[in-house]
Amino acid sequence: MSTLLTDHTPGQSRYGKLAQALRDRILQGEWAPGEVIPAESTLAQNYGVALGTIRQALSLLVEDGVLQRRHGKGTFVTKGVDGASMMRFFRFRGLDDGASTTPHSHILSSRLRAASVREAQVFSMSQGAQVLQLERLRSLDTEPCLLETIVLPLPLFGALADSDSHGWDDLLYPMYQERCGVVIQKTQDTLSFSQLNATQAKRLKLAVSHPCVLVERQAFDIAGRCVELRTTRGDAFSFKYTAQVQ
Amino acid sequence: MSTLLTDHTPGQSRYGKLAQALRDRILQGEWAPGEVIPAESTLAQNYGVALGTIRQALSLLVEDGVLQRRHGKGTFVTKGVDGASMMRFFRFRGLDDGASTTPHSHILSSRLRAASVREAQVFSMSQGAQVLQLERLRSLDTEPCLLETIVLPLPLFGALADSDSHGWDDLLYPMYQERCGVVIQKTQDTLSFSQLNATQAKRLKLAVSHPCVLVERQAFDIAGRCVELRTTRGDAFSFKYTAQVQ
DNA sequence: GAGTGGTCTAGACCACGAC
DNA sequence: TCGTGGTCTAGACCACTCT
Numbered sequence: 001m002s003t004l005l006t007d008h009t010p011g012q013s014r015y016g017k018l019a020q021a022l023r024d025r026i027l028q029g030e031w032a033p034g035e036v037i038p039a040e041s042t043l044a045q046n047y048g049v050a051l052g053t054i055r056q057a058l059s060l061l062v063e064d065g066v067l068q069r070r071h072g073k074g075t076f077v078t079k080g081v082d083g084a085s086m087m088r089f090f091r092f093r094g095l096d097d098g099a100s101t102t103p104h105s106h107i108l109s110s111r112l113r114a115a116s117v118r119e120a121q122v123f124s125m126s127q128g129a130q131v132l133q134l135e136r137l138r139s140l141d142t143e144p145c146l147l148e149t150i151v152l153p154l155p156l157f158g159a160l161a162d163s164d165s166h167g168w169d170d171l172l173y174p175m176y177q178e179r180c181g182v183v184i185q186k187t188q189d190t191l192s193f194s195q196l197n198a199t200q201a202k203r204l205k206l207a208v209s210h211p212c213v214l215v216e217r218q219a220f221d222i223a224g225r226c227v228e229l230r231t232t233r234g235d236a237f238s239f240k241y242t243a244q245v246q
Numbered sequence: 247m248s249t250l251l252t253d254h255t256p257g258q259s260r261y262g263k264l265a266q267a268l269r270d271r272i273l274q275g276e277w278a279p280g281e282v283i284p285a286e287s288t289l290a291q292n293y294g295v296a297l298g299t300i301r302q303a304l305s306l307l308v309e310d311g312v313l314q315r316r317h318g319k320g321t322f323v324t325k326g327v328d329g330a331s332m333m334r335f336f337r338f339r340g341l342d343d344g345a346s347t348t349p350h351s352h353i354l355s356s357r358l359r360a361a362s363v364r365e366a367q368v369f370s371m372s373q374g375a376q377v378l379q380l381e382r383l384r385s386l387d388t389e390p391c392l393l394e395t396i397v398l399p400l401p402l403f404g405a406l407a408d409s410d411s412h413g414w415d416d417l418l419y420p421m422y423q424e425r426c427g428v429v430i431q432k433t434q435d436t437l438s439f440s441q442l443n444a445t446q447a448k449r450l451k452l453a454v455s456h457p458c459v460l461v462e463r464q465a466f467d468i469a470g471r472c473v474e475l476r477t478t479r480g481d482a483f484s485f486k487y488t489a490q491v492q
Numbered sequence: 493g494a495g496t497g498g499t500c501t502a503g504a505c506c507a508c509g510a511c
Numbered sequence: 512t513c514g515t516g517g518t519c520t521a522g523a524c525c526a527c528t529c530t
Contacts, residue, residue, distance in 0.1 A: 013499060039515060050501045055516090065492045071516050072508035081492050187491040193439065193457065193482040211439060211457045211482065236439040236457065236482070243489065245433045246311045246327050259518060285496060296520045301497090317497050318527030 018047060018057035026066060026077055027223050033183050036074040037067070065185060066222065080183040080222070083173035089191070089215060091240045092140055103138040103145060105172075107165035108203070110134050112154070122218065122226045123153040130154040132161050137203055138170075144204050145238070151229040156180060173219075176228075185222045189215050193236065200233055211236035264293060264303035272312060272323055273469050279429050282320040283313070311431060312468065326429040326468070329419035335437070335461060337486045338386055349384040349391060351418075353411035354449070356380050358400070368464065368472045369399040376400040378407050383449055384416075390450050391484070397475040402426060419465075422474075431468045435461050439482060446479055457482035 012020075022037075031037050038046070044054040058075060061067040068076045084102055115123065115131045123131070131151050138146040150172070152160065159179045169175045176182040194214045201208045212233045219228035258266075268283075277283050284292070290300040304321060307313040314322050330348050361369065361377045369377070377397050384392040396418070398406065405425045415421045422428040441455045450458075458479045465474035 015499080036515095041515090051503090053500060056499085069516065070509090072510080072514085074515060185492070189489045189491070191437075191485070191487045191489070193459070193485050213439070239437075239439055241437045241487075241489070243435045243437070243487075245435070246431070261518080282496095287496085297522090299519060302518085315497065316528090318495080318529080320496060 014049065015053050015056035015060070018049065018054060019060040021047075022057060023061060023066060026061075031077050033077050033177070033222075034079045035077055037077065039074065078185065078222075080177060080185055081173060081187065083171050083184065089189075089213070089241050090145065090234055090238050092143075092145055092238055101140060102170050103140045104142075105168065105170040106137045106139065107168060108135040108137055110161075110165055112161060115153070119151060119153075119229065122229065124225065125153055132157050134165075145234055147200055147203050147233045149231045153227060156182060156227060182227055183222050184219045184228070185224075186220045187217055188220075189217045191215055191241065194233070196233065204233070204235070206235060213239040260295065261299050261302035261306070264295065264300060265306040267293075268303060269307060269312060272307075277323050279323050279423070279468070280325045282322055285320065324431065324468075326423060326431055327419060327433065329417050329430065329433075335435075335459065335487050336391070336480055336484045338389075338391055338484055347386065348416050349386045350388075351414065351416040352383045352385065353414060354381040354383055356407075356411055358407060361399070365397060365399075365475065368475065370471065371399055378403050380411075391480055393446055393449050393479045395477045399473060402428060402473060428473055429468050430465045430474070431470075432466045433463055434466075435463045437461055437487065440479070442479065450479070450481065452481060459485040 022043075025031070026037075037043075040051060040054050040058065043058075044051045047054065058067060058069070062069060065078055068078055070076065087101075087103070111133055112130050113133055115125055115127075115129050117127070119125070119131055120127050120129060123129075125131075131154055134148075134150040134152070136148040136150060137144050138148065154161070157176070157180050160175075163179070173184045176184060192214045194212055195209045196204065196206060196212050198208050200212070201210055204210075204212075206212075213236050215230075215232040215234075217228070217230040217232070218226050219230065221227045268289075271277070272283075283289075286297060286300050286304065289304075290297045293300065304313060304315070308315060311324055314324055316322065333347075333349070357379055358376050359379055361371055361373075361375050363373070365371070365377055366373050366375060369375075371377075377400055380394075380396040380398070382394040382396060383390050384394065400407070403422070403426050406421075409425070419430045422430060438460045440458055440460045442450065442452060442458050444454050446458070447454045447456055450456075452458075459482050461476075461478040461480075463474070463476040463478065464472050465476065467473045
């Protein structure tokens with residue numbers, strides 16, 4: 001069951017190695033997202049370590065967002081982020097802090113094309129491999145607010161390429177999980193400032209050259225691979241973001 | 247020495263109460279910023295608890311940024327943030343990621359006035375109490391890049407009101423500590439977009455109505471009190487910020 | 493070598509959640 | 512009532528830092 005307790009730290013603590021072993025088992029799909037893993041006492045017995053040691057290992061994975069503890073119930077594999085977090089960057093009329101409504105999603109276009117050099121790199125694909133590119137408009141109460149370009153690596157998201165986008169959900173990440181088995185675990189957003197070109201302005205019902213925020217996102221699955229590139233544009237004057245330092 | 251081990255958890259764990267007790271002793275100034283606190287084993291003996299318990303208490307304060315552990319040396323009271331972090335929002339010519347230069351600081355004006363209602367609230371002052379308001383221009387290589395308005399509650403920062411701003415440092419936070427005994431421990435920044443008015447544009451050598459990023463900062467001391475309000479404006483096209491989700 | 497924080501053990505009991 | 516994670520103990524030994 002174990003093969004873990006090699007003589008002595010080859011460069012890591014025991015709980016560090018345990019964490020890696022458990023992470024591997026999760027990545028392998030031994031427990032699906034949302035499922036419980038065995039109790040701490042069980043794991044401690046199986047691996048032949050003290051309870052405190054297994055708890056430290058689990059704490060690492062909890063910090064990492066892979067696991068969640070629930071007192072009295074058990075330790076669960078994270079279900080992934082829902083993607084609604086894009087809204088935290090924007091505040092729209094009648095949408096005061098706290099009240100977060102999911103905007104309606106409308107797919108404008110969907111097409112296959114060859115990956116660019118950069119895309120092949122971040123997706124770890126061979127040069128010239130195919131990607132699926134989506135254009136998407138998100139609206140609140142019929143008012144367009146966000147314009148997105150989404151790029152997905154192809155073998156993985158093949159189910160979406162063959163599917164009719166009219167039946168798609170307003171949130172993509174839960175759909176990635178259902179249809180493609182891809183769990184989004186982390187995202188990294190880079191914010192900058194730009195101006196809308198003619199096409200973008202028309203879609204968002206704003207003037208050409210209107211100031212916009214540019215959110216460039218990389219989304220990663222539970223194994224840490226980048227599986228989505230997304231560019232979002234929205235009215236700069238609806239933008240608000242809060243950050244803490246230390 | 248203790249008086250901590252009351253019969254039973256009145257609403258908190260033992261390590262939670264220990265953390266609060268230690269936090270109070272730090273706030274009281276028993277150990278200055280940058281100083282070591284007693285060893286874990288010593289604290290455990292003094293409070294009459296096990297080593298693991300005191301370690302949990304210390305971990306809370308470490309997470310909170312009040313303490314820092316250094317293996318083999320001891321546990322130290324945090325010295326506070328240096329304030330140079332404002333630059334992480336902006337990228338200027340010749341300033342690639344990583345290379346962080348502190349811009350030169352020039353105080354444009356300094357005056358006393360009555361606190362606004364909001365200022366009195368966030369500073370926990372009585373209505374009509376005095377504040378010190380600074381206008382400040384920050385430049386890289388003689389090129390103006392950031393324009394700041396800084397508001398400080400008055401009894402606390404009296405030493406700055408009486409001082410000649412020509413001798414001030416480029417970084418204010420270390421100066422707050424030296425001259426006023428105020429350690430900045432946390433900051434919270436809110437980002438949004440705006441446009442420069444005539445005065446602001448002139449100072450930054452940009453056109454009127456030029457798009458700008460607005461950074462509204464609240465800075466807190468080690469006791470968690472807000473002790474500075476700062477508004478910073480900079481060229482929107484020089485803005486770049488990265489954020490992680492989960 | 494002496495002192496510090498970091499890891500690990502093997503137990504005990506408590507608080508929460510579901511049945 | 513039972514199983515879960517959360518707290519706490521009293522030890523042991525390891526790894527880092529300074530002198």
